[in-house]
Amino acid sequence: xxxxxxKNITKSRAAVEPRNYLLPEAxxxxxxxxxxxxxxxxDLTMRLGVDTRHADQxxxxxxxxxxxxxxxxxxxxxxxGDRLKDAEAAGADFVGGEELVEKIQKEGWTAFDALxxxxxxxxxxxxxxxxxxxxxxxxxxxxxxxxxxxxxxVKEIKAGKVEFxxxxxxxxxxxxxxxxxxxxxxxxxxxxxxxSVMRAKPSxxxxxxVKGITLSSTxxxxxxxxxxxxxxxxx
Numbered sequence: 001x002x003x004x005x006x007k008n009i010t011k012s013r014a015a016v017e018p019r020n021y022l023l024p025e026a027x028x029x030x031x032x033x034x035x036x037x038x039x040x041x042x043d044l045t046m047r048l049g050v051d052t053r054h055a056d057q058x059x060x061x062x063x064x065x066x067x068x069x070x071x072x073x074x075x076x077x078x079x080x081g082d083r084l085k086d087a088e089a090a091g092a093d094f095v096g097g098e099e100l101v102e103k104i105q106k107e108g109w110t111a112f113d114a115l116x117x118x119x120x121x122x123x124x125x126x127x128x129x130x131x132x133x134x135x136x137x138x139x140x141x142x143x144x145x146x147x148x149x150x151x152x153x154v155k156e157i158k159a160g161k162v163e164f165x166x167x168x169x170x171x172x173x174x175x176x177x178x179x180x181x182x183x184x185x186x187x188x189x190x191x192x193x194x195x196s197v198m199r200a201k202p203s204x205x206x207x208x209x210v211k212g213i214t215l216s217s218t219x220x221x222x223x224x225x226x227x228x229x230x231x232x233x234x235x
Contacts, residue, residue, distance in 0.1 A: 040218035047212035063196040068160030070178035073113035090151035194233035
C-alpha cells in the first residue's frame with residue numbers, strides 16, 4: 001500500500017500554481033508554506049540537455065556561494081610536511097598523512113564533508129575509491145580538492161564552496177542555503193550557481209542546454225523556475 005502524504009505536504013504542494021516562478025517568488029513561497037520544525041536546506045535542481053554517458057558532455061565544477069550554506073563544512077586534509085601545518089592553520093578539522101588514509105581504508109571512516117589531498121599523496125588516496133567514490137568525497141583536481149595550496153582550498157570550502165555534477169539522468173542538484181536566509185541571499189546564492197552551471201556548458205552539448213529548473217526545500221514542494229533566469233545568469 002502506497003504511503004499517504006501528510007496534510008502539511010499536501011497543503012504545501014497545493015500552494016504551488018501550475019506556472020513557472022521567478023526566483024524571488026519561489027523563495028517567498030517556500031518560506032510561506034514551511035511546516036517543518038527544523039531549518040530546511042534549499043536545493044536548486046537543473047535538468048540539462050546533455051548525455052553524461054559521453055565524457056565530452058559531462059558537466060561539473062565548483063562555486064563559492066556568496067552567502068555560504070548556513071553551516072560550516074567539516075574538512076579533512078591528507079598531506080605531508082609543512083602542508084599539514086598550513087591546513088591546520090587554515091581551519092581544517094582533520095589533518096594527516098598515511099595514517100589518515102589507513103583510517104579511511106580500514107575503518108571506512110568518513111566523518112567529514114570534504115577531503116583535500118596534495119598531489120604527492122594521491123597515489124595513496126587512490127586506494128580509497130571504493131570508500132570515497134560512492135559518497136562523492138574523492139579528491140579531484142577539477143574541483144580544486146587536489147592541490148598544493150591546501151590552505152586556500154580549506155578556506156574556500158569553509159566559506160561555502162560547493163561542487164556540482166550532472167548525474168546519469170543529466171540532473172544537477174546543488175544546495176543554496178537555508179530556508180531561514182533572507183530572500184535576497186537565497187536568490188543571490190541560487191543565481192551564482194546558475195551562472196556557474198551555464199559557464200560549464202560543454203561545447204559538445206547540442207540543442208537546449210537547460211530544460212528545467214526547480215527550487216525546493218527539504219520538506220517543502222518543488223517550485224518550477226522560469227528558464228529566463230538561467231539565460232540572464234549566464235550572460
